[in-house]
Amino acid sequence: MAVHRRLFRRHISPLAFRFLQTSSCCRNVMPAWVIDKYGGNDVLRLSKNASFPVISYPNEVIVKVFAAGLNPIDVSMRGGYGAATLSMKRDPLNINQTGMEFPLTLGRDVSGVIMECGLDVKYFRERDEVWAAIPPWKQGSLAEFVVLSANEVSLKPKSLSHTEAAAIPYVATTAWSALVNTGGLNKDNCANKRILILGGSGGVGTFAIQMLKAWGAHVTVTCAQNAERFVRELGADHVVDYTTGPVEVPLAALEKFDLVLDNIGGDTERWALNLLKPWSGAKYVTLVTPFLQNTDTLGVADGMLQTAATVTSKALKHLFKGVHYRWGFFAPSGPALDEIREMVDAGQIHAVVEETFSFAQVPQALEKVEKGHARGKTVVQIKKGTDYV
Ligand SMILES: NC(=O)c1ccc[n+]([C@@H]2O[C@H](COP(=O)([O-])OP(=O)(O)OC[C@H]3O[C@@H](n4cnc5c(N)ncnc54)[C@H](OP(=O)(O)O)[C@@H]3O)[C@@H](O)[C@H]2O)c1
Numbered sequence: 001m002a003v004h005r006r007l008f009r010r011h012i013s014p015l016a017f018r019f020l021q022t023s024s025c026c027r028n029v030m031p032a033w034v035i036d037k038y039g040g041n042d043v044l045r046l047s048k049n050a051s052f053p054v055i056s057y058p059n060e061v062i063v064k065v066f067a068a069g070l071n072p073i074d075v076s077m078r079g080g081y082g083a084a085t086l087s088m089k090r091d092p093l094n095i096n097q098t099g100m101e102f103p104l105t106l107g108r109d110v111s112g113v114i115m116e117c118g119l120d121v122k123y124f125r126e127r128d129e130v131w132a133a134i135p136p137w138k139q140g141s142l143a144e145f146v147v148l149s150a151n152e153v154s155l156k157p158k159s160l161s162h163t164e165a166a167a168i169p170y171v172a173t174t175a176w177s178a179l180v181n182t183g184g185l186n187k188d189n190c191a192n193k194r195i196l197i198l199g200g201s202g203g204v205g206t207f208a209i210q211m212l213k214a215w216g217a218h219v220t221v222t223c224a225q226n227a228e229r230f231v232r233e234l235g236a237d238h239v240v241d242y243t244t245g246p247v248e249v250p251l252a253a254l255e256k257f258d259l260v261l262d263n264i265g266g267d268t269e270r271w272a273l274n275l276l277k278p279w280s281g282a283k284y285v286t287l288v289t290p291f292l293q294n295t296d297t298l299g300v301a302d303g304m305l306q307t308a309a310t311v312t313s314k315a316l317k318h319l320f321k322g323v324h325y326r327w328g329f330f331a332p333s334g335p336a337l338d339e340i341r342e343m344v345d346a347g348q349i350h351a352v353v354e355e356t357f358s359f360a361q362v363p364q365a366l367e368k369v370e371k372g373h374a375r376g377k378t379v380v381q382i383k384k385g386t387d388y389v
Pocket of ligand 1: 073171199202203205222223224286289328376
């Protein structure tokens with residue numbers, strides 16, 4: 001089977017050939033930050049000999065990474081979060097050609113240039129500048145190259161540098177999946193809708209504020225007092241400080257909401273659904289779910305059963321009170337990024353890069369993400385300029 005799939009691998013393209021010619025080192029390896037076991041930042045290793053990605057399916061593309069955005073999931077995955085489910089989903093051909101889980105490369109966001117296309121790839125060509133959010137079961141972008149399915153990739157916004165572009169895909173496709181696919185919102189039905197974002201100052205929040213404002217919604221945000229100006233500049237209409245006391249008290253005094261996007265979790269479920277307009281189709285969508293934690297602790301089968309039982313009972317309980325309870329998940333999507341690109345190039349959404357690190361500083365970049373208190377995104381610049389060889 002593996003041999004059959006590998007037959008799809010295309011001859012080497014002129015662009016890739018030129019790259020191989022101009023490159024001094026042996027090109028079946030590349031530099032990448034990898035982990036060989038789960039743990040703290042000390043498990044990160046800069047490998048000069050990571051496997052060079054290969055096209056194993058005809059719809060795949062190889063992207064030269066110019067910038068990689070980091071997310072809290074990189075820190076979680078470094079520690080083993082989701083290992084049970086993600087290992088099950090990992091394709092040996094795409095992970096490291098040995099079928100082994102390690103060495104594993106982190107990094108879910110990429111902005112770069114297509115170096116090679118599989119035989120069935122029609123929409124992209126070599127040298128296209130692209131951005132993508134990489135599913136957590138694939139090798140990540142803290143490397144010189146990454147292989148992706150063409151349907152996960154989208155042309156990069158022309159108005160953004162690679163560093164800026166790498167700040168958007170993972171949080172954008174997560175917010176899109178939560179707000180559009182799960183929450184039922186779109187550019188034509190948001191006018192005058194009241195939306196509450198719990199946790200507006202981080203990666204998902206800063207993107208969601210801008211997208212909802214572009215669609216005409218009224219957006220209320222919770223954040224720390226020192227982030228108020230920051231979220232207002234992104235468009236938030238009303239800001240509630242969560243640091244001075246129980247945040248549900250000032251929120252309960254406000255007009256009720258059509259949708260709550262919860263980026264915080266914990267005890268928020270105890271009170272956040274009471275803030276919705278009952279019997280009006282209003283929805284609570286949380287991004288903080290126990291799904292991967294359940295499969296890590298109970299095993300995949302029992303974890304999935306436990307997860308299904310939990311979400312069903314909560315959804316039913318809240319349905320009887322006239323509101324909808326939903327879980328939101330990241331979903332890789334080139335088509336969603338195509339729509340987001342238009343909003344970015346129209347000036348409706350800006351990249352919010354809090355700090356940029358060099359490739360040599362990946363451990364410091366992950367340390368920064370791990371400390372929390374994000375005000376936008378942390379990005380690793382892997383290649384300077386726009387030249388792809
Ligand atoms: N389900 C999925 O597929 C999925 C996908 C992406 C993200 N997520 C989850 O979604 C959450 C948000 O992700 P992110 O990338 O936006 O994280 P992030 O960039 O780390 O941002 C989190 C933000 O929340 C603020 N915050 C912390 N406690 C708060 C509170 N009680 N009330 C209001 N704000 C608070 C933090 O700043 P201060 O601490 O300074 O206030 C920070 O700005 C994370 O839990 C992440 O794991 C889930």
